[in-house]
Amino acid sequence: MAEDRKKETLETSETLPFIEKPFVISEKLKDSAEDGTGRGEESEDTSCGFWIFRGPFMQRFATEKMYVILYGLAGCVMTMTFAYFNATITTLEKRYKIPTKTSGIISVGNDISTMLTAALLGYYAGNGHRPRWMGIVSRLGLLTIVAFCLLTSSLHFLYGPGEDALKLTKEFGQVNETLARQERDKKLCQTSAGGCIQEVGQWVPQVFLFVAQLISGVGQALFYTLGIAYMDDNATKSKTPAMLSMSTFLRMLGPAIGYSLAALCLRLYIEPTLEPLIGREDPRWMGAWWLGWLVLAAMMLIAAFLLFMFPRELPSSRKRRLQLKQYERRQSLPIKERSFSDMMKTVRRLSKNKVYVYNTSASILYFFGYMAYWIFTPKYIETQYRQSAAMATMAAGTVALGFSAAGVLISGYVISKYRPSARSMACWNAIVDFVTVAGILCYVAIGCEGSDRLNSLSTLSTGNSCSASCHCDYVLYAPVCSPDNITYISACHAGCTERTKDALGRTIYTGCQCMDSSSLFSGTESQFAVDGTCPVDCFNEFLVFLAVMCFLKLVGASSKSTNLLIALRCMSPEDKTFALGLGSMAASLLGFIPSPIFFGWLIDNYCLVWGKTCSNKGNCWLYDTKSLRYALNLTAASFIFMGGFLNISVWYHAKNLKIFDEEDQPKGNSNNKEVELKTMDSKSQEK
Structure with missing residues (x-):
């Protein structure tokens, strides 16, 4: 009888996956032994600090809330760098005579490297020890952003402020009156054709800027792809919306601060030690674009140090990891056993997920249309409403992005309190798209005669x-x-x-x-x-444009959390990190990369006056503002309009999608019972 009962038990364990086999018990005992005798290694993984900075006092910071704060602050500094680059694009174009299409190509360098690394990192690193990879992010990912800042600012120290800027200073005439007189005479009517303007090594600064963007994209891919998934893994589903909203809110402070820093630096002349002969409203004014990069490099070093202090794994998640260790060993292939064919199987599985496909496609269309405003809004304000570079930067960044941050916080509060369904979230995303289209159509009407x-x-x-x-x-x-x-x-x-x-x-x-x-x-x-230019008063029209832009920022930001939650919940847990990386790669390939190039080409098509040089036509000084206003806004609105219909498709297919856990979950009497329930739930999701 005893033998028959033992045989029956073993046979049952073969058919029911949630009943542990004898070797599982031994493995659990082994884990317990590791927890006891091998505790030193685990303790290092779950304790704050390093070297002499480690101590009992630091361990109180190893919490979910502190991770959200540190992750958000590091993301804040990272987004500051990208916002600062966008804010100084027009100055870089003037300084190095870069057409808008070329500056669009430069700005997508980080998206190219993100596209190439995000999906691979998400697949090969996402199923490994994600906290350990986050340690690499703090050392290498953020340090690549430091290199990006220093490499960009080095252009000023290599090439100086440029002759065009020096000729507009008081000191230039004092040092060499003959050269100053000759330069002033060039502006007058000439009886014979003058020589072309020589620009030695003009292509080198453009290569510098592009390579710097490529480097920054690697750090961006490491930081976002693994960081968000790590956050979601270390919190219950009910806490995820609040954590995402808080980290997103902190990150969104970055662009506002970055644009403010750019506005402050652009108020200074490109060579602060010299006295310019023109005012900031003059289109020839070039601000100290290089100065902010030094500040950002220092801030990024501090952020990297703080994130380096954070533990590799949260103590609260360690217990769950040990409980699910055997299940993960059964379900996941080790990193060394993962292959390209396994990755392609995952891609095919995700391609059949209609919610994932439609949600990602809708995001790509939205990004494609709205990228024109993320990158070229300061240029748009300067050309359409005759505002200085500092004023345009302040409006596009500090003021407007403050409303974006408010939208993220409000949406996070509403989602956490009212727990809307997946269909409600998809419906809201579609509404946001159509409201954005209506606002962009208002841009067409807000012109300055x-x-x-x-x-x-x-x-x-x-x-x-x-x-x-x-x-x-x-x-x-x-x-x-x-x-x-x-x-x-x-x-x-x-x-x-x-x-x-x-x-x-x-x-x-x-x-x-x-x-x-x-x-x-x-x-x-x-x-x-x-x-100087003839006086034109476009300030009232500029205020109306700013009001509409702030409203669109508020509404648009409210869909960030809902879109991300749908993306996180529409797939099985083991595919989550790779799906985020694959979505990031698709967004870069189809949205972030082609959009700035396309809209840069579109803007250049409406240039009226080019700054000619011997090698090319240089940067644009004057645009057909009316035609540009119609073409730019109507084109951007058409892409976002199509994305709204795809969000309607998400709404249709998301009827069975579960965003939150049930309010009352059954609780077992042991840890084994909890493992059994989670195993059964994962098996049902796979089927």
Whole structure:
């Protein structure tokens, strides 16, 4: 009888996966032994600090809340760097004569490296000891961002502020009056064609910037792909929305601070020790773009040090890991046994998950359309509403992103309190897309008539045969204003032959023969121009645009948590990290990479005045603002509109998707019972 009973027990254990076999008991005893005799290794993995910074006092910080704070702060500094780069793009274009399309290519360098590394890291590292990989992130991932900051700022120390910026300073004329006089004479009407503008090594800064972006993408992939999954693994499902919202909120403070730092640095001249002869509102103004990178590098080092202090594994999750250790050994292949064919099987399994596919596709379309505003909003404000680079940066960053942070916090509170279903979340995502489209259509109507008129008159004034006879092709952009409020690209384009100073110290150009064809006045008394662009007041329109933009930021940010929760819950736990990496790769390949290049090309198509050099056409100084406003906004709105319909598809297929745990879960009398329930639940999910 005893033998029969023993045989029956063994046979039953073969068919019921939740009943442990004899070797499982021995393994559990082995784990218990490790917990006792081998406790030193586990203690190091769950204790804060390192070297002399480790102690009993530090261990109180090894909690979920502290991880969220440290992870959020590190992400805050990381997003500061990307926001700072976007805020200084227009200055970099002026300094190194980069077309908008090329700056778009440079800005996607980090997305290219993210695309190449995110999915592989998610697959090979995600099923390993994720906390250990987070330790690598703190050492290498964030340190690559430090390298990114230092490499970008090194351009200024290698190439200096540039001749264009130096010629606009008081010290330039004091050091060499002859060169200053020759430079001023170049702006006047010439009897013979002048030489082209030489730019030695112009392509090298562009390569520097692109390589720096590539390096930053590796750290970004390590940080986000493993960090979010690690956070979700170390918290119950009910706590995940609040933790995601808090970490996202802290990260979203980064762009606001980054844009504020850029606004502060751009108020200083590119060479702070020199006195500029122009004001910040002058389109030729170049701020100290390089200064903020040094500050960001120091802050990133501090963030890396703090994250390095965090334990490799939370003590609260260690008990669960030991309980599920045998189950994970059965279900997961060791990292060394993983192969490319296994990864492709996972890809095919995810491709059949309709919620995952539609949710990812909707996000890609949204990203593609909205990337134009994430990167080029400061440029848009400068060209459309005639605001300085510092003001445009402050509006696009500090003010607008404050509403984004509020949207994330509000959505996190609502989700945690009311626990909406997956369908409700997908429905809200679709509503957000359509509201965003409506707001972008408002952008089309919010134009500045004075700015549109100024640009059209400037183009007409440069296209006449009179200015062509003055050989102004390679004259630098130095706008002058005529008595009838028409801006000319330079005194040469206005046909001016003489230069004087008035009682107020302003530069006055006289003998401007090319004004006769367009001037409302007649006679030689009208043939003069004042240095600088004609005044245009677009501030009221700018405030209306800012109000609409802040509203869209508030609404758009409220869908971040809902979108991510659907992505985390629509797949089995073992596929979660790889699915996040695969989604990041797809978003980079189809959204983040092509979108800046496409919209950069679109913006360049509406350029009216290029800064010509011997090698290429350089950067753009003047745009057809009205045509650009229609083309940019309508194109972006069309992509987001299509994404809204895909979110409707998510709503349709997410009817059985479970976002939260049940309120009252059955509790067993032992840890083995808890393992059994989780095993059965995982088996049912696989089927």
